[in-house]
Every structure is written in structure tokens, then in C-alpha cells.
Amino acid sequence: MVELLKRLMLASGASGREDKIRQAIIKEVEPYADEITTDNVGNLIVRKKGEGKKIMFCAHMDEIGFFASYIDESGYIKVSGIGGINPVSCAFSEVVSENGVYGVIVPESSKEMPKLDNMYIDIGAKNKKQAEKSVKIGDYFVCVPKMRKLLGTKYVGRPFDDRVGCAILVEAIKQIKEAKNDLYFVFSTQEEVGGRGSKPVSYSIMPDIGIALDVTGTGDKPGASPMAVKLGGGCTIKIKDAGVICSPTLVNKMREIADENKIKYQNEVLLYGGTDASSIQVAGTGAYVSAISIPSAFIHSGVEMIDMADVKEAVKLTVLLANKL
Amino acid sequence: MENIKKTLVALCSQMSVSGYEYLAEKAIRELCADIFDEIKTDPMGSYVLIKRCKKENAPKLLIDGHLDTVGMMVTDIKKDGFLSVVNIGGLDTRVLPATEVTVYGKEEIYGLVTSTPPHLRKQGADSVPALKELYIDTGYSKEELEKIVKIGDPVGYRYKLTEMNGGYVTTSGLDDKACVCGIIEAMREIDVNDLKYDIYVTISAQEETGKNGSARASFGIDPDIAIITDVNFASGDGTPDYECIKCKDGCSVDISSLTDKDLTRNIIKLLNKKGIKHQIICEPSRTYTNNEGVLVSGQGTRTAVLSVPLKNMHTPCETVNLEDIKSLAQVICAIACEENL
Structure with a gap:
């Protein structure tokens, strides 16, 4: 699982530019799928055909990043943010472009709170002409992907959001031998810029049930906003976030299945932020939705932290739900 | 009518x-x-x-x-048995303190939104508390409450319908x-x-x-x-x-x-x-x-x-x-x- 996650994290893909990660996932799931398709907005849809309910699992492939927006005479690159960039957590980070050009993103002043407007990428170019040989306006950069083990089963790195969700689905696809329900594993695009990819794919699938897999916040680090979710406390079953009130009847059923099978889980009410569940809920005539989340500290930074023990619980729960819902 | x-x-x-x-x-x-x-x-x-x-x-x-x-949802069960909540919809939080509510856990229980007396309120008697400063008091201990209430359970105003003069009703x-x-x-x-x-x-x-x-x-x-x-x-x-x-x-x-x-x-x-x-x-x-x-x-x-x-x-x-x-x-x-x- 750790190796799978690492492989997926290394295949970068900012929102709208998910080609590499999509290829990486296809490579993983190809021997296990009944059907693999992509749609007009780049979503990857992996099917395991069955007779029962139409269930759509959804994890997003895209990650936050930057577009090169302007190259000045000295060869420094101004950027515009893709998704929920927090300038504080990305200042002084190593970045890499879609073409493998490395650089650093730095603020003009290290004395003030950084703002993205006052930050630039330095790729070591001596002037504009040299920079333009490596980077074009519109090329995307991401903070350099990395993953390191800490004490116990904790890991830091990026982008766990949401390659950990993708890895859970890939693992579930491998583990589910026979599908009792009609299963659609969707690896969605453009979640970080408004849950956009999951909207059209929900319309084309029109699932009975939609379950997103994504990261969620935690409340157990110093200064964290109050939240009753702990890193290492188990995966979560989502009840509400800023974008969705999950279907109570589905939530109850998920808890019942988790309890019966001794899955370690936490009840999640996330005050800020959302996930693809909100898009799935309001497609067509609507669907029953919830999410399984992986508690993650320091989301959208270069040191996102997760606990692999929570990931294991999420895989178990996903596999159970696929056949028991 | x-x-x-x-x-x-x-x-x-x-x-x-x-x-x-x-x-x-x-x-x-x-x-x-x-x-x-x-x-x-x-x-x-x-x-x-x-x-x-x-x-x-x-x-x-x-x-x-x-x-x-509109209503609320339980976000945590505090150590002294109080519930913290988040709003569902555009709740008028100005009038929440001391409001009677029902918590819909395993069973329905009576709750009361906390209200800091004006004498003790650091921010001044005229200021309106934000929802994150308010809790629901149920009278239960944390241990008892955890058997009835889960994080994510909904909370609503307590039902009471009153007929007023002139054909008005309020609830x-x-x-x-x-x-x-x-x-x-x-x-x-x-x-x-x-x-x-x-x-x-x-x-x-x-x-x-x-x-x-x-x-x-x-x-x-x-x-x-x-x-x-x-x-x-x-x-x-x-x-x-x-x-x-x-x-x-x-x-x-x-x-x-x-x-x-x-x-x-x-x-x-x-x-x-x-x-x-x-x-x-x-x-x-x-x-x-x-x-x-x-x-x-x-x-x-x-x-x-x-x-x-x-x-x-x-x-x-x-x-x-x-x-x-x-x-x-x-x-x-x-x-x-x-x-x-």
C-alpha cells in the first residue's frame, strides 16, 4: 500500500492537467477492471460490473499547484494559484514544472506574511530568454512530491490530498473479486477548483449511491480549529462538511456495516472545506451520498500528515461497502 | 381555518x-x-x-x-457534558442563548443553549456571542451523553406552537x-x-x-x-x-x-x-x-x-x-x- 501510494504521489497532476496520474492509475487497475473509460473532462471511470445498486466511489486525481503567468526580464516567474493555495504553507518550497524543470517558490520579503501576489518561482535562470527555454506561460508547477515515514505508522509528504483516496480505490479494485453491486470507481478531475470533474460524471453515471474518498482535517494538533477527528483514530464516515449534508440513512447503514466488521472509524463533521460528495448528491434527480475520509494534518502544505493505520481501515470499509450496501 | x-x-x-x-x-x-x-x-x-x-x-x-x-448539528461532546454545535442553514445566532432545543440522538433529549450572564461577559453585555462560544447543556455527564448522542446528530428548536391574538401563530x-x-x-x-x-x-x-x-x-x-x-x-x-x-x-x-x-x-x-x-x-x-x-x-x-x-x-x-x-x-x-x- 505504501509503495502504491508513493507511485501515485510521484505522478503529478495539477487541476485540469491530470494526464500523468491518470496513466499511472490505468496501469495499476488495468488487469482488474471490467471496463476503463475517460470522459470529456478527463475523469477516469473504472467499472466492475454487477447486478445490484449503482454505486459510485470517487477520489480526485488532481492536486493544487501554480500556473506560470509571467516571466520578468530577470527570468523570475510569477504565478497564479490553482486551487486552495495557502501562501504561508508553500513559501520556500521546492517546485517542479510539468516538464520536470525544478525551482523554488519564494516570497519577495521574508519579514511579512507572504501573499501569492508577492511570490515568484526561481528556476536559476540568468534572464528571461534563458527561462523561456525551460518554462512557457501556462506551464504548471507543483510543490515537489515526497513521502517520508515518521514514528509509528505516520507519514508526511505531499500530495496525500487526494492520492491517498486514489490509492484506496485502486487497492479496493484489486481486492474486490466479484462485484455484487454495479461498481463505478471514478478518479475525478478538477476537485480542487470547485468539484468540477465529478459533476458531469455524476450526471452520466446517475448513481444510486455516491461515496467520496478524500482527506479531512483533524483537531488534535496545537492550534488546530476544534474538530473531533484525530490522526490515527481510524478512517471517518462523513456526516457533514461545508458543501454537503450526507444522507442520514446511508450514514447509518455505513456505521452499521463498520460496527459489524469492527472497522475503526470516527464520525466526521468538517466545518471548512468540501469534497466531491456534494457534486454527486445534486446530479440528476439526486443520489444518496457520504464519504470516507482520511484524517490529515497540515492539508495543502508540503508536509501533509496521515496515519497508514487509518488508510487500512478505509480500504477495508470501502471493500465492505462495495458489496454490502 | x-x-x-x-x-x-x-x-x-x-x-x-x-x-x-x-x-x-x-x-x-x-x-x-x-x-x-x-x-x-x-x-x-x-x-x-x-x-x-x-x-x-x-x-x-x-x-x-x-x-x-434551520437547525444545528453536534460537532463534539465536551468533557463536562456540554455539546458543541455547528449551524445548519442561516440560523439567527443572536437569539440562541437560553433557547430550548431538542437533541435527536438515540433518543430525543432536552437541551438548553448556554448563555453567559452579562455580568461575566468579557466582550461586554451588548455584544452578540458567536455560535462557537455557545454550547448545549443537557444536564447529562459526558459518559451518559456518549451513550445517547453521537457526533453528527441533529439539533432543532424545541417544538411549541402558540396561538396569538388576531389570528397569528408562532412556532x-x-x-x-x-x-x-x-x-x-x-x-x-x-x-x-x-x-x-x-x-x-x-x-x-x-x-x-x-x-x-x-x-x-x-x-x-x-x-x-x-x-x-x-x-x-x-x-x-x-x-x-x-x-x-x-x-x-x-x-x-x-x-x-x-x-x-x-x-x-x-x-x-x-x-x-x-x-x-x-x-x-x-x-x-x-x-x-x-x-x-x-x-x-x-x-x-x-x-x-x-x-x-x-x-x-x-x-x-x-x-x-x-x-x-x-x-x-x-x-x-x-x-x-x-x-x-
Whole structure:
């Protein structure tokens, strides 16, 4: 699982530019799928055909990043943010472009709170002409992907959001031998810029049930906003976030299945932020939705932290739900 | 008026905080079984009630009122047995301290929103506490509470309906159960032989949290015309007349960029012709009602908006006048019996 996650994290893909990660996932799931398709907005849809309910699992492939927006005479690159960039957590980070050009993103002043407007990428170019040989306006950069083990089963790195969700689905696809329900594993695009990819794919699938897999916040680090979710406390079953009130009847059923099978889980009410569940809920005539989340500290930074023990619980729960819902 | 009162009690005594409308299913079915041909539920939690006119190729008229109300949700169980909560919908947090609530855990338990006495309030006696400064006191210890309440359980204002002088009633949830009541009463009164449409009533879910329920139901129905009913601000002390409608002046027909010009004009003409009491309010660029979602669902729908004046919106003591509910019912009857709107 750790190796799978690492492989997926290394295949970068900012929102709208998910080609590499999509290829990486296809490579993983190809021997296990009944059907693999992509749609007009780049979503990857992996099917395991069955007779029962139409269930759509959804994890997003895209990650936050930057577009090169302007190259000045000295060869420094101004950027515009893709998704929920927090300038504080990305200042002084190593970045890499879609073409493998490395650089650093730095603020003009290290004395003030950084703002993205006052930050630039330095790729070591001596002037504009040299920079333009490596980077074009519109090329995307991401903070350099990395993953390191800490004490116990904790890991830091990026982008766990949401390659950990993708890895859970890939693992579930491998583990589910026979599908009792009609299963659609969707690896969605453009979640970080408004849950956009999951909207059209929900319309084309029109699932009975939609379950997103994504990261969620935690409340157990110093200064964290109050939240009753702990890193290492188990995966979560989502009840509400800023974008969705999950279907109570589905939530109850998920808890019942988790309890019966001794899955370690936490009840999640996330005050800020959302996930693809909100898009799935309001497609067509609507669907029953919830999410399984992986508690993650320091989301959208270069040191996102997760606990692999929570990931294991999420895989178990996903596999159970696929056949028991 | 007795029917209206009975229906209002049946609706308002049901907990239906946004997302939890399914809990009212039994009550809705009991209330509506004799009035409609068919009652369906959907994944968002909305109820679709169909009354057919039994004419061939009859156009579909959707009439919407939302069942959901603002409320709260438990976010944590604190060590001393207090509950922290988050709002569901646009709760008026100014009036929350010392409010009576019901926590819907494994069983329903009584709760009281905490209130720091003004003497002790660091921020000053005049400042309004934010929801994150407030807790729900249940009298239970943490250990006892954890056996009854889970994180994510909903919380609603405690139900109490009071009849006031002059035909007013006050309780929580009249936004928008006053209108749902008007719709149901219209459908009870109407003679099927006079109907010009197959009627699809949506008692919809999740209006207060993004107006999604009615839009999804409408997508499935694909109506020719949609009438959206909701409450609107009633004028009174401290509210500006030009943004409000008046209690006892009947329901209003809203004029907005988002409502269909001809449909709205035809409804006003019809009401004038029949001498049905109503008022007009302008809602220039937004209506803040389910009209916004229904308008653009599917391939788009012609919509009109009817409003009932309501005082004290999103508080435990929302207030309407029964006459205005009766007026809404009359207006709906007139619309449902008129061709070519």
C-alpha cells in the first residue's frame, strides 16, 4: 500500500492537467477492471460490473499547484494559484514544472506574511530568454512530491490530498473479486477548483449511491480549529462538511456495516472545506451520498500528515461497502 | 381555518432540520394520503406528491414549498457534558442563548443553549456571542451523553406552537411550513374536475442549505410551469416597508428577473379578475427561494414565486397570520384551475 501510494504521489497532476496520474492509475487497475473509460473532462471511470445498486466511489486525481503567468526580464516567474493555495504553507518550497524543470517558490520579503501576489518561482535562470527555454506561460508547477515515514505508522509528504483516496480505490479494485453491486470507481478531475470533474460524471453515471474518498482535517494538533477527528483514530464516515449534508440513512447503514466488521472509524463533521460528495448528491434527480475520509494534518502544505493505520481501515470499509450496501 | 391549524400543527411538530426531512415521512404520508394519488420520496429527502387531473396530455404544474428548517448539528461532546454545535442553514445566532432545543440522538433529549450572564461577559453585555462560544447543556455527564448522542446528530428548536391574538401563530419552522400547509390545504379543497394540470407538489428538502432539494425533484418531474412558495419578511417595528410585505394582506406575487414575466403577469391578472386578495413585492436580481434552482434545472422551467409574510425569520418564534396561509391556498387553487398561464 505504501509503495502504491508513493507511485501515485510521484505522478503529478495539477487541476485540469491530470494526464500523468491518470496513466499511472490505468496501469495499476488495468488487469482488474471490467471496463476503463475517460470522459470529456478527463475523469477516469473504472467499472466492475454487477447486478445490484449503482454505486459510485470517487477520489480526485488532481492536486493544487501554480500556473506560470509571467516571466520578468530577470527570468523570475510569477504565478497564479490553482486551487486552495495557502501562501504561508508553500513559501520556500521546492517546485517542479510539468516538464520536470525544478525551482523554488519564494516570497519577495521574508519579514511579512507572504501573499501569492508577492511570490515568484526561481528556476536559476540568468534572464528571461534563458527561462523561456525551460518554462512557457501556462506551464504548471507543483510543490515537489515526497513521502517520508515518521514514528509509528505516520507519514508526511505531499500530495496525500487526494492520492491517498486514489490509492484506496485502486487497492479496493484489486481486492474486490466479484462485484455484487454495479461498481463505478471514478478518479475525478478538477476537485480542487470547485468539484468540477465529478459533476458531469455524476450526471452520466446517475448513481444510486455516491461515496467520496478524500482527506479531512483533524483537531488534535496545537492550534488546530476544534474538530473531533484525530490522526490515527481510524478512517471517518462523513456526516457533514461545508458543501454537503450526507444522507442520514446511508450514514447509518455505513456505521452499521463498520460496527459489524469492527472497522475503526470516527464520525466526521468538517466545518471548512468540501469534497466531491456534494457534486454527486445534486446530479440528476439526486443520489444518496457520504464519504470516507482520511484524517490529515497540515492539508495543502508540503508536509501533509496521515496515519497508514487509518488508510487500512478505509480500504477495508470501502471493500465492505462495495458489496454490502 | 380549523383545517389550516390542524395541518400546521401536524407539520410544525415534526423535526425536519435540513438533511433530516426523511424523519417526517410517516407524518407527511398520514397528512396527505387522502389528498394525493401518489406520494414518493427521493434521495435528497424531498417528497413528491402527485394529484392528476385525469385529462389526456395535461401539462405538469409543479408547486413547491420546502419542509426543511434551520437547525444545528453536534460537532463534539465536551468533557463536562456540554455539546458543541455547528449551524445548519442561516440560523439567527443572536437569539440562541437560553433557547430550548431538542437533541435527536438515540433518543430525543432536552437541551438548553448556554448563555453567559452579562455580568461575566468579557466582550461586554451588548455584544452578540458567536455560535462557537455557545454550547448545549443537557444536564447529562459526558459518559451518559456518549451513550445517547453521537457526533453528527441533529439539533432543532424545541417544538411549541402558540396561538396569538388576531389570528397569528408562532412556532419554529413556519419557514416554510406555513407555505407547505397552504399548498396541502389548496389540494384538499380543490375539485379535481376543475384542475387543468397534473399537479406535482414538492415538499422539498435542503432549501436552507443551498436550495438543492427542489431543483433535483424538478429535474425528475420536468414540469411545464413551476410555482415556488416561500415566506418573506413581514413589515413591522424595525423592518423597512419597501423590503417587506404586510401580514393579513394576503400572499404576495413576487416580481423578479428570475421569475417568468408572462407567467407572473398572467397570475396577477387572474387574481385581479377573480378578486382574490394579494400583494406584490419586487425581488430584483435574486429571490433567495427554490425558484433559483428550479429555474435552471434540466432544460429550464418557467417559474413564479408566491410569498407568505413571516415575522422573526430563522428564530424559535417565527410568526405568521393564518389568513395569509388561507390566501396562499386560494391563490394556488386559482392557478391550478386556470389554463394557458
